[in-house]
Amino acid sequence: MASQFSEAPPSLRSGVVRPGFRVDPRLLWAIGIALLLLPLFTAESYRLFQLTLAAIYAIAILGLNLVTGYNGQISLGHGAFYAVGAYVAAIMLDKLSLPWWSTLPAAAVICGIVGWGIGRPALRLGGLYLALTTFSLAVAVPQILKYKGIEDWTGGVQGVLVTKPDAPFGLPLDVDQFLYLVTVGIALGVFVLARNLMASRIGRAMMAIRDHALAAEAMGMDIANLKTATFAVSAMITGLAGALSAIAVEFVSPDSFQATLSITLFVGMVVGGVASIIGPIFGGLFVVFVPNLAEEISKSAPGVIYGCILIAFLFVLPGGVAGLLRRLPALLRRR
Amino acid sequence: MNGFLHQVIAGIATGGIYASVALALVMIYQATHHVNFAQGEMATFSTYIALTLVNAGWPFWLAFLATVAISFCLGVMIERVLMRPVANASVLTHVGVFIGLVLVVSNLTGWVFDYTVKPFPTPFHDGPLLGGLISGHELGSTAVTLVVLGLVFLFFRYTRLGLAMRAAAYNPASARLVGVRVGWMLALGWGLAAAIGAIAGIMVAPVVFLEPNMMLGILLYAFAGALLGGIDNPGGAVIGGFAVGVIENLGGTYIVGTELKLTLALVIIIGVLLVRPAGLFGRVVLSRV
Structure with a gap:
């Protein structure tokens, strides 16, 4: 998985840009945010709930991707952090009657x-x-x-029931719309932070450890601490998603x-x-919508x-959907 | 006191199953550098094949041998079809393929043989022996396990093929230079693992009853056993497997209760890693980054 390194730094890349392929990033942002807001007005509440769930899964998968994809520590136990986050949120809401927004940072920490x-x-x-050990955690x-x-x-065994929060300040939104807005907003924030992290010195160190631990250590990177910290940050993000899921599903139980x-x-x-940073978005959509699709293919x-x-x-596509998108311009140009 | 002794012996009997799966893990790891996560699911599938044959009127031991042979072929086939194309890919890809296999095989098992829990016949005289200390099946399955362990050990230690398999895993390039067909050695390793898994499945099915998720916990206990004994030491893995069986039974009875039995595997794994990462009998590797 050395594909990240094929991307040259921006200063080099601008020299080889082909005319007509450059889009103003501000335009992309505007289109993206408009697309995210669109379901608020068009989707009925169950579809909106599914999209909320997809955003939550996207956050959880992003957390997993940091430790497994970028840092090379294969975890098959991230459901455990998701569960801890969900239970922290549910207990704070139900047993301690704390406000919903306070559960998110608590679950993350x-x-x-x-x-x-x-x-x-x-x-x-x-x-x-490592994969087997984390899997035993999941089991x-x-x-x-x-x-x-x-x-x-x-x-x-019964689990804990919680209720979705109402929109504050008399906003004209029902509970599903409000929760969708909150989830997407948090997802956006987490994704931007993760992108910045991976573009930073720390992010490059994380990838260097994955690709060549010995060389990374020789360059003075503190492998043990970095790997542990990556695991912690990854668990944090996935736990945050778990807390959101407890609020969205309004129920936690061991069997979930x-x-x-x-x-x-x-x-x-x-x-x-x-x-990939944008990959988990497709991953989230996949895990929410494709099982239904698969059920239609074969009951x-x-x-x-x-x-x-x-x-x-x-x-066929080891780079996933994001890898396909990255290669798409080149594939089209070859035609 | 008698109850305690009974728990220990029952623990040794289940420990035998863990020991054989742990041995499969270590041996196959040494021979192929793969740890097949779907081993448990494949073993369950094989056990269903055995049940189908037995229900069709085959004598038990004939069905047993046929199942082992079929499982061996399936294992070889899976290596050829699924693992070979990604042989040079990253570990992450391998784990992905294993997970895909787990999903496909476990759901296929449920689909073909349905999800109801089924009893499985035992070939041994099933009654209490030695004054109720041990059942006939426990004694018989422990014996079968020990025989299999012995055969596998002799195979890897004393046959040319076993040596070739070890060579292929240890140093593929040199092995290829002296004429070992490295690709086929890997396939053989997968076949062997599947066959050993099938035997473990058939031996454990009369105890835990047959259902599609039968082997899920067993792979984890086996892994805990392998770690406890030392992941690079086949003999250690066997002892570790037996030890985990006893620990699990005693812990389940006297300390944590049956609800937390699976957690015990996790505790053992993390405990070993924290206190003695090389295991009880493993070589201490100083630095491997």
Whole structure:
């Protein structure tokens, strides 16, 4: 996965731009934001809920992509952080009656700490073994959530019910529209931050560690701390998505956080595009809308279709949708 | 006291299953540098094949052998069709293909053989032995496991083919130069792993009953066992597998209760990594970045 390095820095790139291929970035931003706002007026509330969910998954997948795609630490257990975030939000809302917006930073911070705690021992493992260990975390999560000793807080098997917040200041929005706006706004913020992070010195160090740890260490990078910090930041972002999901779904229970959730996030990452910032957007849309589609192709085995799509992507489009988009101009020009 | 002893022996019996899967993990890792996540799902599929054959009137041991042979072929086929094209791709791609395999095989199992829990026959005299300490099936499956472990060890240690497989994994370029067909060695490794998995599945199915997610926990326990014993040490993996079986049974009975049994695997894995990352019998690798 060395594709990121094919992009030359902007100063070089401007020299080889072909006429007619340059679009004012401000125009792109305007079009993008208009597209994001469009469903507010056109979509009915269930469709809006699905789009909210897609945005939440996009955030979660972005978190996974930072640690797995950019830093090369394969995690199959990010559903655990998603679950922790969701439970933190649900407990704060239901048991402590705190305002909804306070749950988001709290979930992020707690997940960051948990992520640090998992990222430390994870340093000992690379590649497949890390994947298996994090997968065992994903498998253990529902059992831990059902544990009797913490039932007063987590509600045990029954889970916790929460309600969506109303729009403040008398805004003319219903709960679904408001939540969509909040989610998309947060997603936008997180994506911009992640893009800036990956364009920074730290971001380049993260990729250098993935591509050649020895060389990175020789250049003076503190590999252990950087890898652990990446794990923590990644867990933070995914936990934030989990908190949003608890508010959007209005319910958390151990069975919503089975190991399949972690696998879903992984599939979304691969399909959207590994080590890509915009990839997780497509990943989020994929994991929300394609299972329904797969069910239409074959009623009896949507999971088989899902797995086949994943393998097909790895074989044909290893860069995912984002990789395809990146190559599209070149492919069109060749015609 | 008798109850305690019974738990220990039952733990050794399930530990035997973990030991064989742990051995498969370590051996196959040494022979191919792959850890097949879908191993559990493939084993479950094989167990269903065995059940189908038994229900069709085949004698148990014939069905057993046929299933092992079929699983071997399926394993080879999967390597040829799915793993070969991505042999030079990154580990992430491999993990992706494994996850795809898990999804396809587990859902295929549910689709073809439906999701109801099915009882599975045991070939052994199923009654209490030694004054109720151990059941016939536990004794029999432990024996089968030990025989398989011994055979696998002898195969890798003393046959030309086993040596060639180890060489292919250790140093593919040199192995190819001396005439080892490296690609086929990998395929053989996959076949062997699938066959061992099938045996483990058939031996565990009478205890846990047959359903599509039967092996999910077992792979994790096996992995915990392999880590505990030392991931690069086949003998250690076997001992680790038995130890995890006993720890799981005792912990499940006396400490955490059955609801948290799977978490125990996670605790063992993280504990080993924090305290003694090389495992009990593993070589300490000083620096590998």
